[in-house]
Amino acid sequence: MIRVVVTAEAFAPAHETACFAAARDDRCGALASFVGYCRGHTHDGVVTTLELQHYPGFTEAEIERLARQVSAKHAFTALLVIHRVGVIPAGDAIVLVAAQSAHRAAAFAAVEEMMDYLKTDAPFWKREAGPDGARWIEPTSDDYARRQEHGA
Amino acid sequence: MIRVVVTAEAFAPAHETACFAAARDDRCGALASFVGYCRGHTHDGVVTTLELQHYPGFTEAEIERLARQVSAKHAFTALLVIHRVGVIPAGDAIVLVAAQSAHRAAAFAAVEEMMDYLKTDAPFWKREAGPDGARWIEPTSDDYARRQEHGA
Amino acid sequence: MTRLLFFGRLRDVTGFAERDLELPRDIATIADLRAFLSASDPDLGEAIAARGVRVAVNQSFCLNDLESVCDAREIAFMPPLSGG
Amino acid sequence: MTRLLFFGRLRDVTGFAERDLELPRDIATIADLRAFLSASDPDLGEAIAARGVRVAVNQSFCLNDLESVCDAREIAFMPPLSGG
Numbered sequence: 001m002i003r004v005v006v007t008a009e010a011f012a013p014a015h016e017t018a019c020f021a022a023a024r025d026d027r028c029g030a031l032a033s034f035v036g037y038c039r040g041h042t043h044d045g046v047v048t049t050l051e052l053q054h055y056p057g058f059t060e061a062e063i064e065r066l067a068r069q070v071s072a073k074h075a076f077t078a079l080l081v082i083h084r085v086g087v088i089p090a091g092d093a094i095v096l097v098a099a100q101s102a103h104r105a106a107a108f109a110a111v112e113e114m115m116d117y118l119k120t121d122a123p124f125w126k127r128e129a130g131p132d133g134a135r136w137i138e139p140t141s142d143d144y145a146r147r148q149e150h151g152a
Numbered sequence: 153m154i155r156v157v158v159t160a161e162a163f164a165p166a167h168e169t170a171c172f173a174a175a176r177d178d179r180c181g182a183l184a185s186f187v188g189y190c191r192g193h194t195h196d197g198v199v200t201t202l203e204l205q206h207y208p209g210f211t212e213a214e215i216e217r218l219a220r221q222v223s224a225k226h227a228f229t230a231l232l233v234i235h236r237v238g239v240i241p242a243g244d245a246i247v248l249v250a251a252q253s254a255h256r257a258a259a260f261a262a263v264e265e266m267m268d269y270l271k272t273d274a275p276f277w278k279r280e281a282g283p284d285g286a287r288w289i290e291p292t293s294d295d296y297a298r299r300q301e302h303g304a
Numbered sequence: 305m306t307r308l309l310f311f312g313r314l315r316d317v318t319g320f321a322e323r324d325l326e327l328p329r330d331i332a333t334i335a336d337l338r339a340f341l342s343a344s345d346p347d348l349g350e351a352i353a354a355r356g357v358r359v360a361v362n363q364s365f366c367l368n369d370l371e372s373v374c375d376a377r378e379i380a381f382m383p384p385l386s387g388g
Numbered sequence: 389m390t391r392l393l394f395f396g397r398l399r400d401v402t403g404f405a406e407r408d409l410e411l412p413r414d415i416a417t418i419a420d421l422r423a424f425l426s427a428s429d430p431d432l433g434e435a436i437a438a439r440g441v442r443v444a445v446n447q448s449f450c451l452n453d454l455e456s457v458c459d460a461r462e463i464a465f466m467p468p469l470s471g472g
Contacts, residue, residue, distance in 0.1 A: 013183075014173065018166035026192030026242060031165075032263075033185050034256065036388050040178030052387070053311050055380060058363040083387060090178060095388050104186065104267060104472075105298075111184075112260050115388055124387030125312030136313045138356070138384040146257075188472050204471070205395050207464060210447040235471060247472050256388075267472055276471030277396030288397045290440070290468040 001078040002067045004060050008086040013096045020080045024100050028077060032107035033098035034115055040090035046130045050094065052085040053125040059083075066117040073150075076101040076110040083118065113150050119143040153230040154219045156212050160238040165248045172232045176252050180229060184259035185250035186267055192242035198282045202246065204237040205277040211235075218269040225302075228253040228262040235270065265302050271295040306373070309380040317351045327373065334359055335369040337379065356384040390457070393464040401435045411457065418443050419453040421463065440468040 003020075013035040021031055038050045067079055078100040088094055095118060099110035118124070119139050126137040155172075165187040173183055190202045219231055230252040240246055247270060251262035270276070271291050278289040309322045331337050342349025351357070359366045360380040361373060373379060393406045415421050426433025435441070443450045444464040445457060457463060 012170075014166045014170035017169070018164075021166065021187070024189070027194075029189050029191040031187040031189070034260070035173070035183040036256065037176070037181050037183070039181040039254070042179075053315070055309065055311060055360075055363075055382070058360065058380070061363065102191070104188065105294075108186070108260070108264050115256060118388035119386065121385060122387040123311070123382060123385055125383060126386045127312075136383070137386050139386050142257075205399070207393065207395065207444075207447075207466070210444065210464070213447065270472035271470065273469060274471040275395070275466060275469055277467065278470045279396075288467070289470050291470050 002064060002071065003078075003080050004063045004067065005080075005082045006054055006056075006060055006063070007082065007084055009084075010092055011082055011084065011096070013082075013093045016080070016082055016096055017098055020078070020098050020100075023078070025077070027102050028100045030101050030104040030107040031098060032104065032111045033096065034111050035093050036095040036115070038088045038090050038092050038094055042128070044128075044130075045132065047090050047128050048131070049090065049129045050088045051127040051129065051134075052083075052088060052094070053127075054083075054085045055123045059123045063118070063122050066121055067114060070110050070113045070117070074099075074101075074106040074110045074113070076106050079110060079114065081114060081118075083122075083124070085124070116143070116146045116150060120147045154216060154223065155230075155232050156215045156219065157232075157234045158206055158208075158212050158215070159234065159236055161236075162244055163234055163236065163248070165234075165245045168232070168234055168248055169250055172230070172250050172252075175230070177229070179254050180252045182253050182256040182259040183250060184256065184263045185248065186263050187245050188247040188267070190240045190242050190244050190246055194280070196280075196282075197284065199242050199280050200283070201242065201281045202240045203279040203281065203286075204235075204240060204246070205279075206235075206237045207275045211275045215270070215274050218273055219266060222262050222265045222269070226251075226253075226258040226262045226265070228258050231262060231266065233266060233270075235274075235276070237276070268295070268298045268302060272299045306376050307378045309378065311380065312383040314348075314351050314357070314381050314383055317348050318345075327376075332374060333370050333372060334361075334366055334379075337373055338369065352381045354383070358382045358385075390460050391462045393462065395464065396467040398432075398435050398441070398465050398467055401432050402429075411460075416458060417454050417456060418445075418450055418463075421457055422453065436465045438467070442466045442469075 076099040080098045082096040097114045099107045101107040228251040232250045234248040249266045251259045253259040361376045445460045
């Protein structure tokens with residue numbers, strides 16, 4: 001089961017994870033998850049908001065395609081991806097990825113790999129705004145290096 | 153900040169994770185977490201309960217020592233470990249590990265490494281009971297191999 | 305009618321997110337379209353030629369500039385992606 | 389008075405989790421204690437000699453059987469650990 005949600009609404013990661021966990025079957029021994037937050041401070045200074053653009057339809061389809069790619073490599077039984085778009089105030093959750101599997105290795109691998117793809121391969125564009133203006137964020141060399149490890 | 157809880161009471165992973173997340177500072181961009189559940193089915197058959205023994209005082213101290221070992225390698229800002237003991241019915245959460253950090257790599261690494269240590273190095277003893285009787289569970293060769301990767 | 309879509313910093317250059325236009329008949333490939341857009345807006349031409357900018361036709365990534373735009377209902381210009 | 393603690397499958401062998409006892413004066417090391425326990429309960433002696441069983445004195449893992457038990461308030465016998 002793969003569920004992908006792209007939303008302009010704020011979401012509560014703990015609530016979404018609890019709903020996702022409630023639907024697990026009794027062979028599920030592992031649930032790994034990750035929440036990415038809009039930081040209020042980066043090494044560049046104070047961040048007041050993040051603006052995320054996406055390509056409606058295409059973004060969802062691409063994330064589903066990437067999720068199927070992950071599922072071909074790692075034996076998870078369920079995967080949830082929630083990604084927020086629009087203007088996001090510092091402190092809010094941007095992304096939630098969660099995976100269920102029988103054992104922990106597949107759940108960890110699925111969440112990490114999905115996050116790496118979201119950073120570099122999913123159609124999102126991110127602009128950080130602070131007191132000194134706004135700037136577009138592009139993947140770092142580290143992001144690209146992590147993606148390469150998955151042989152993508 | 154490292155917090156270790158060993159408890160004979162059932163706990164709600166989503167609630168604990170929400171409390172942990174609420175206390176994050178505004179440099180936190182990443183929260184990785186893992187929940188291990190008592191499975192109702194394994195490759196050996198039906199499981200009705202799991203019984204976890206621990207060594208009060210020593211178990212908590214050892215987990216804290218392992219957590220400090222993880223913190224020396226990975227720059228997380230907060231780590232939470234909740235481990236249940238006693239008789240655990242199938243479907244209940246056994247363990248929750250969650251880590252906060254500025255970026256995702258440290259949070260993922262801290263949670264995974266902590267879980268690997270809990271499987272092989274923390275003083276717990278686990279017995280699985282089903283319709284055909286009970287048996288003690290020991291770490292698998294895979295568990296030991298994962299632990300070796302951390303140079304422990 | 306073809307819809308052109310611009311994302312991220314390209315949107316700052318165009319000043320708009322999307323525009324519908326009737327492509328002239330002699331525009332057969334992505335390369336032709338680039339030349340056409342450059343002629344009317346050199347800044348945009350330069351921005352979409354920048355390293356890392358990808359093009360998708362009908363919500364499918366193009367592998368190179370020789371791909372056809374003849375059946376294009378939607379052409380998107382995308383600077384480097386960055387989610388999560 | 390010294391408290392002996394048994395965990396996991398060792399507890400199935402002993403039938404109890406812990407026992408307080410006055411160690412005889414000639415028991416100086418873990419090795420001596422093993423011999424003493426084996427003499428009174430061969431099954432237990434065999435179980436604590438099994439591969440992977442570790443000993444902790446006063447909540448600190450022993451590196452080998454030559455460690456002293458003279459100041460031991462608590463001695464734990466632990467089969468392979470398995471949490472998570």
